[in-house]
Amino acid sequence: MSITQSPSTAAPTAFHTPADVQEFVDLWADIFQPDTIEWCDGSIAEKDRLISLMVSQGTLEPLNAELRPYSFIARSAPSDVARVESRTFICSTTESEAGPTNNWVEPGQMKTDMLDVMTGSMRGRTMYVVPFSMGPIDSPLSRFGVQLTDSPYVVVSLHTMVRVSSDLLDIMDSHHTWVRCVHTVGAPLEEGQADVAWPANDTKYISHFPDTKEIWSFGSAYGGNALLPKKAFALRIASVMAKEEGWLAEHMLLVRVTSPEGKVYHLAAAFPSACGKTNFAMMQPSLPGWKVETLGDDITWLAAGPRGELRAINPEAGFFGVAPGTSRKTNPIAMDTLWGNTIFTNVATTSEGDVWWEGMSKTAPSDLTDWQGNAYDPSSGTTAAHPNARFTVGIHQCPTLGEGWDDPEGVAIDAIIFGGRRSDTVPLVMEARDWNHGVFLGSTIASEQTAAAEGPVGKVRRDPFAMVPFCGYNMADYFQHWFDVGSDLRENGHTPRIFQVNWFSKNSDGQFIWPGFGDNIRVVKWMVDRIEGNTGATHHPMGLLPQRGSLDIEGLDLTDSDLSALLDPNTERVLDDLDDAEEFLSKFGQKLPPALLTELQRIRNELGGAGGNQAAA
Ligand code: OXD
Ligand code: MN
Numbered sequence: 148m149s150i151t152q153s154p155s156t157a158a159p160t161a162f163h164t165p166a167d168v169q170e171f172v173d174l175w176a177d178i179f180q181p182d183t184i185e186w187c188d189g190s191i192a193e194k195d196r197l198i199s200l201m202v203s204q205g206t207l208e209p210l211n212a213e214l215r216p217y218s219f220i221a222r223s224a225p226s227d228v229a230r231v232e233s234r235t236f237i238c239s240t241t242e243s244e245a246g247p248t249n250n251w252v253e254p255g256q257m258k259t260d261m262l263d264v265m266t267g268s269m270r271g272r273t274m275y276v277v278p279f280s281m282g283p284i285d286s287p288l289s290r291f292g293v294q295l296t297d298s299p300y301v302v303v304s305l306h307t308m309v310r311v312s313s314d315l316l317d318i319m320d321s322h323h324t325w326v327r328c329v330h331t332v333g334a335p336l337e338e339g340q341a342d343v344a345w346p347a348n349d350t351k352y353i354s355h356f357p358d359t360k361e362i363w364s365f366g367s368a369y370g371g372n373a374l375l376p377k378k379a380f381a382l383r384i385a386s387v388m389a390k391e392e393g394w395l396a397e398h399m400l401l402v403r404v405t406s407p408e409g410k411v412y413h414l415a416a417a418f419p420s421a422c423g424k425t426n427f428a429m430m431q432p433s434l435p436g437w438k439v440e441t442l443g444d445d446i447t448w449l450a451a452g453p454r455g456e457l458r459a460i461n462p463e464a465g466f467f468g469v470a471p472g473t474s475r476k477t478n479p480i481a482m483d484t485l486w487g488n489t490i491f492t493n494v495a496t497t498s499e500g501d502v503w504w505e506g507m508s509k510t511a512p513s514d515l516t517d518w519q520g521n522a523y524d525p526s527s528g529t530t531a532a533h534p535n536a537r538f539t540v541g542i543h544q545c546p547t548l549g550e551g552w553d554d555p556e557g558v559a560i561d562a563i564i565f566g567g568r569r570s571d572t573v574p575l576v577m578e579a580r581d582w583n584h585g586v587f588l589g590s591t592i593a594s595e596q597t598a599a600a601e602g603p604v605g606k607v608r609r610d611p612f613a614m615v616p617f618c619g620y621n622m623a624d625y626f627q628h629w630f631d632v633g634s635d636l637r638e639n640g641h642t643p644r645i646f647q648v649n650w651f652s653k654n655s656d657g658q659f660i661w662p663g664f665g666d667n668i669r670v671v672k673w674m675v676d677r678i679e680g681n682t683g684a685t686h687h688p689m690g691l692l693p694q695r696g697s698l699d700i701e702g703l704d705l706t707d708s709d710l711s712a713l714l715d716p717n718t719e720r721v722l723d724d725l726d727d728a729e730e731f732l733s734k735f736g737q738k739l740p741p742a743l744l745t746e747l748q749r750i751r752n753e754l755g756g757a758g759g760n761q762a763a764a
Contacts, residue, residue: 158172162316187278189311194303197302205344208220210491215486215487215489221300222518223492228493240358248615257352257356264352264365275299280309281310288458289460290326293328294328305376307540308539309377376463387619390620394632398446400445401442415563431665437668441480441548456641459557470494470502470537474508497515562678569607576692577647587747590626593727626743644678669698677691718754722754
């Protein structure tokens with residue numbers, strides 16, 4: 148076959164393809180010049196076929212079917228292991244629309260640069276056309292998209308992570324906007340050239356065009372860079388749609404909590420990457436009578452409902468979770484979810500053909516194969532699994548999946564939680580005085596960096612709303628949007644409560660003080676007591692703190708000094724942290740909503756601090 152001749156772009160006759168989808172496919176087929184084009188229907192047969200193809204190509208290796216049925220391991224190229232924030236771009240018309248936390252390139256320039264590398268980049272490969280819905284197909288909160296990709300690994304992952312179906316084409320008529328997602332691994336094959344197990348390109352671009360609601364991704368097949376419906380669409384582009392349309396697209400888990408009295412609460416919680424969102428979403432409460440049901444572990448879309456309440460859906464349909472650290476002890480529900488029918492990426496494998504990662508058991512089995520496929524040498528000082536090794540698994544396999552998790556109406560939110568990973572400074576839990584104070588708390592979230600993205604592990608980085616890597620527009624406008632959503636809710640209904648938590652305080656020996664995991668229900672119980680008006684709170688300039696005795700710590704081995712490290716903010720540290728937050732917020736200049744600096748200065752004054760920046764006075 149000639150490698151320059153475009154193949155037929157026609158969809159199978161059974162597909163009712165809207166003209167604009169067909170035009171999109173035609174346009175990109177000309178640019179990418181794939182050998183073949185496949186329109187995906189989302190069927191099990193399609194997934195089976197692509198998995199067999201990848202096994203034959205060496206991209207996937209089957210695990211021992213007796214230990215881990217219908218499960219596979221993928222080993223990525225060593226340089227393609229995490230989201231590449233330095234190569235992630237928000238290409239709004241002006242730099243100021245992207246704001247100081249995003250990499251900006253003028254859209255025309257970016258398109259010229261990318262077309263340069265994308266032209267012919269699918270030669271020798273198949274271009275898959277993947278129609279998908281974010282959220283239940285019939286939900287008013289859902290949005291549609293089409294991803295083009297030359298990676299069967301991406302197609303199979305999309306089958307798990309979102310709702311892929313050719314039926315969507317029937318309803319994607321001109322009344323529906325849909326997001327154009329374009330992805331290539333950037334590794335064309337010349338005639339006769341052998342493929343590699345994980346094709347990728349050293350040059351990478353993950354570019355977002357908010358004005359035209361397009362995503363162009365080049366060079367990576369790794370999760371967040373390549374599964375475009377997830378971070379790129381459901382957060383970066385959706386945050387722009389949400390601003391335009393008056394809703395919220397957030398980096399939040401979603402759970403239903405039932406109290407021993409049988410009362411039901413829905414909580415959405417934002418934590419930066421790898422702070423335990425999946426563990427929280429699958430919590431096994433340590434307190435009797437409490438139940439936590441999983442509705443989502445990473446992304447939540449929220450909008451005002453018909454009765455003035457804030458309603459939420461999980462736009463995804465699967466988990467793309469961090470494997471290391473997951474064990475029967477830390478997250479038994481995830482371990483049960485992973486019984487089989489799972490794709491693991493960059494984990495280690497045992498001699499029996501099962502998976503292993505650091506933290507799964509106290510001691511590593513002997514004879515491990517590491518994430519790059521080599522015999523593992525424990526004395527090498529490296530880990531057997533990559534620290535950002537992942538599992539990709541359908542949400543329906545989760546034993547604690549909440550009934551009605553995909554209700555098109557979503558669930559009514561009772562509380563929003565913000566958290567980060569801080570060794571000190573931030574108390575275990577605190578309630579915001581009101582919505583606007585909650586927006587301040589969200590805008591000052593910071594976290595010690597982990598392996599989920601490139602960068603120095605351990606460094607404290609400001610990550611307002613856990614959205615810095617994921618907000619598709621200027622975060623100053625995003626903060627204002629949060630204020631605006633709050634006033635709309637107040638005017639037409641009611642706002643949920645807002646809390647801030649920190650599970651990660653350490654004592655002077657560097658040990659975590661709070662047991663975390665299932666014991667986090669104790670903090671949730673305090674929140675429920677606050678919502679029900681069953682307990683008072685101590686008014687501190689930072690927020691409303693649990694009164695001594697109101698947090699249920701029965702049975703925990705916590706000394707008075709532990710409790711005070713958890714609950715009594717250290718004024719000096721808090722003042723330093725306010726200076727740091729102010730320095731971060733000052734990046735936004737005149738665009739920053741003044742209410743945030745007023746709030747910061749109020750807390751500083753009440754704490755008796757002198758104050759760094761005069762502009763805040
Ligand atoms: C993720 C992340 O992969 O936040 O969920 O990095
Ligand atoms: Mn995430």
